[in-house]
Amino acid sequence: MIFDKSGNYTGGWGKIGFDFIVPHGVSIGPDGSVYTSDTGDHTVRKWTKGGQLLMTLGRPLINAPEQSGIPFNRPTHFTVSSSGDLYASDGYGNSHIHCFDSNGNLKFSWGGHGSGPGEFDTIHSVYVDIEDNDKIYATDRYNNRIQYFSKKGEFLGEWTNVNLPNDVRKGPDGNFYVAELDHRVSILDSSGNLLARWGDVDANVDDSETGSGLSNSPSRNPMIVGKVKHEPGAGLFGAPHGIAVDSEGSFYVSEVSETFLGIDRGDRCVQKFVRV
Incomplete structure (x- = not known):
């Protein structure tokens, strides 16, 4: 779906069951190309901004063995570097990052399931900082950290002052904006120091594999009020899932619904925050 910066829907493309099964992550390249990941059919794809398919990596509906290190098993994100190399986080079932050349040929992979440096x-x-020699940032959710690497996959460091980080982006101010599943957003400087945080700033980390604590997240649906911990309100988040920052420094936070509740809460949205 495509929206203008005021939130007006301007168009879209794709059809569930055909172009997508479970579309998960999206990023935009410098030339406007669109990169998507699909956790349902185990592929990543490149499109024109008008929706013409340019490339598919992976075999649709055929997953690699879990934790094998072979692409793909429920890939979560796909993006491009300044050189044209492509990086995919094979995040839900494989604990690896894969690097491909611009034609989709696998160059190398790194990772493995665990909590050590370079494990996930x-x-x-996965986010590529094209302004900093294509440094790679990976949100390592259940290890409650963001790891960063050279473009060759060499471990450089980690930031650990986050709760269940889902997504990270760099803004024009040089700071990093982090969507945390634990109901909040944080802003970190280039060294990982906390600058600002809002949402449920006092949240306890719920690092369970099921995310069971998310049922207590903010609600905007009157049918849910009274069944959750927070009342509705701007700047409250129910499971921030993705984040993006535009050239003006405004940023956008998307939320995910807790499907394990067994109901369609219908209260998730995208919130926009502008610099003042």
């Missing part, structure tokens, strides 16, 4: 417990997204 659910890589939810």
Whole structure:
């Protein structure tokens, strides 16, 4: 779906069951190309901004063995570097990051399930900082950290002052904006120091594999009020899932519904925050 910066729907493309099964992550390249990941059919794809398919990596509906390191098993994100190399976080079922050349040929992979440097417990997204020699940032959700690497996959460091990080992006101010599944958003400087945080700032980390604590997240649906911990309100988040920052420094937070509740809560949205 495509929206203008005021939130007006301007169009879209794709059809569930045909172009997508479970579309999960999306990123935009410098030339406007669109990169998507699909956790349902185990592929990543490149499209024109008008929706013409340019490339598919992976075999649709055929997954690699879990934790094999072979692409793909429920890939979570797909993006491009300044050189044209492509990076995919094979996050839900494989705990690896894969690097491909611009034609889709696999160059190398790194990772493995665990908590050590360069290991992952659910890589939810991968971000390439094209302004800093294509440094790679990976949100390592259940290890409650963001790891960063050279473009060759060499471990450089980690930031650990986050709760269940789902997505990270760099803004024009040089700071990093983090969507945390645990009901909040944080802003970190380039060294990982906390600058600001809002949402449920006092949340306890719920690092369970089921995310059971998410049923207590904010609600905007009157049918849910009274059954959750927070009342509705701007700046409250129910499971931030993705984040993006535009050239003006405004940023956008998307939320995910807790499907394990067995109901369609119908209260998830995208919130926009502008610099003042």
